[in-house]
Amino acid sequence: MSDFIIDVAPVQGHTDAAWRHFHKSIYGGCQSYYTPFIRLERGDFRKHDLKDYTSELNGNHEVAAQVIFRDMAELRPLIEGLEERGVKRIDLNTGCPFPLQTAKGRGAGFIANREEYFRIPSLLKEHGDVEFSLKMRLGYSDPDEWRGVMPAISDMPLKHVTLHPRVARQQYGGDLYLDRFGDFLKACPHPVVFNGDIRTPEDIERAKTSFPGIAGVMTARGVLGRPSLIAEFEEGKEWSREQRLEKMLHFHRELLCHYESTLCGDSQILSKIKPFWEYAEEEIGRKAWKAVKKASNIAKYHSAVAMI
Ligand SMILES: Cc1cc2nc3c(=O)[nH]c(=O)nc-3n(C[C@H](O)[C@H](O)[C@H](O)COP(=O)(O)O)c2cc1C
Numbered sequence: 608m609s610d611f612i613i614d615v616a617p618v619q620g621h622t623d624a625a626w627r628h629f630h631k632s633i634y635g636g637c638q639s640y641y642t643p644f645i646r647l648e649r650g651d652f653r654k655h656d657l658k659d660y661t662s663e664l665n666g667n668h669e670v671a672a673q674v675i676f677r678d679m680a681e682l683r684p685l686i687e688g689l690e691e692r693g694v695k696r697i698d699l700n701t702g703c704p705f706p707l708q709t710a711k712g713r714g715a716g717f718i719a720n721r722e723e724y725f726r727i728p729s730l731l732k733e734h735g736d737v738e739f740s741l742k743m744r745l746g747y748s749d750p751d752e753w754r755g756v757m758p759a760i761s762d763m764p765l766k767h768v769t770l771h772p773r774v775a776r777q778q779y780g781g782d783l784y785l786d787r788f789g790d791f792l793k794a795c796p797h798p799v800v801f802n803g804d805i806r807t808p809e810d811i812e813r814a815k816t817s818f819p820g821i822a823g824v825m826t827a828r829g830v831l832g833r834p835s836l837i838a839e840f841e842e843g844k845e846w847s848r849e850q851r852l853e854k855m856l857h858f859h860r861e862l863l864c865h866y867e868s869t870l871c872g873d874s875q876i877l878s879k880i881k882p883f884w885e886y887a888e889e890e891i892g893r894k895a896w897k898a899v900k901k902a903s904n905i906a907k908y909h910s911a912v913a914m915i
Contacts, residue, residue, distance in 0.1 A: 611815075612767065612800055612823025613837050615830055617641035617673045617698075617742075620882050622831075628664035629861040630830075633854065634838045640668050641742075644675040644700045645685065646713070652688055661692065671696035671740065675703055677712035678723045679730055686734055696766075697737055699727070702744040704775035715747050715775030718756060728762035735764075742769040742802075742825075745791070748776045750784045757794055767798040769825050779828075789818065798822030805829045808840040832886035834858055851890065852915060859883060859912065873904045881908070891915045 615622060615630070615638050627640045645656040660672050672694045676682040682699075689697060703714025712720055731739050741760065746752025752774075753760075760768065772788040773781065783803050792799050801814045801821050806829040814824050830836045835851050846854075859880070866879050881899060888896040898911035 612798075612825075613638040613811075613840070614769065614800060614802075614823065614825035615640045615837070616769075616802060616825045616827035617643045617700075618827050618831065619643040621885070622827075624659050624662035624664040625862060625865050626883065627668055627670060628662075628666075629858055629865070630834055631668040633858045633861065634834060636837045636841055638837050640670045641673045641698050642670060644673045644703065644714075645689075646675045646708075647681050647685060650684070652685075657692075660689075660694070669696075671698045673698040673700050673742070675700040675708060675713045677717060678720065679726050681713075682727070683730060686730070686737065690734060690737055695737060696740075698740045698742055698769075700742050702742050702771055702775070704744070704778050709747070709775060715744050718743075718747055718752055721755065724756050725759045728759060728764075731763050731765075738766050739764060740766045740769065742771075744771050744773055744775055745784055745787050746774045748774050750774050750787045753787075753791060754794070761796050763797075765797045767800050767822050768795055769800040769802050771802040773803060785817070792818055792820050800825050802827070806833065806836070808836065808845055811836075811840045828886040831883070832888070833890050855887070855890065856912070856915065863908075876905065877902065877908060 613636070622640065622643060642659050645652065645660065672689050674682065674685040674697060676685055686697060700714055701717045703709070705714065708714040709716030717724065741763065743753070770788060770791055772784045788801065799821055800823045801818060802825040805811055805814065805824050805826040810829070811824050814821060826836060833851065835846055835854055839845050862883060863880055866876050870876050870879060881902065884891070884896065884899045892915070895911060895914035898914055899908065902908040902911045
């Protein structure tokens, strides 16, 4: 087994415990997963976040708990609370560009808070039994902002750093700063994982060829839209479209079954399962994709899926 890291990124509203569970059971693979970010609300964990992390569905895959925080007063109880619950892997989110989080100094908004940033290493060192990783962008609006925090990053005890080489202002579009990714890779003493616009097995190969020093790749929208992406890469050959769609339909049937048995009523179920198709337009075709989006009850959802 290669030690090249393949990570399925955390994506709020998509990569929940059920998605991760059925993705792993249907596609196999050596990938690791992350919970969507966990944060404190009025000083305490949100029930919804804990439910995801403590779900029995996590039993079949390796999952890190991801946390988002604005200072050590938030990060400390997050780490301690998770450690008390037996968590051994924690990922620090310092890359989220959602304005609701950045405006409060969390995610990509945290990089501006130098004083607190430089306090992270000593806090992590107090928790030697936990394995930490860091997920980040190049900066909030300046693609060289990371340079100012590299001494703190270097001093953190980290398994790896995942870098999405965009700035937060770009959100999820616009060109990747590949030159800055190269600079970061040279400057960072930790293993570095490449994240951003990995959609096909060739994209993974291209990342490996362009940056031979990377420790691995992380994919978010790519694997959501083409869930077989990692299996195809690991097998060393692309699957046919028929093969991909057959497996994908099976995957989505399992998700539907799961949510039909745990939620009540069409609208609750649909609000959970329709987003799972959000990034699959290219894979399933525009007509079916639009029909899924419009489906207002389960019968219409089935008709939409039958168009694939
Ligand atoms: C709707 C949405 C929700 C996301 N939620 C999270 C999150 O909870 N934690 C996180 O670190 N990144 C989150 N991300 C960012 C992804 O993990 C990833 O870094 C980003 O989409 C770039 O990778 P990609 O080009 O493979 O999609 C989210 C992205 C999207 C589009």
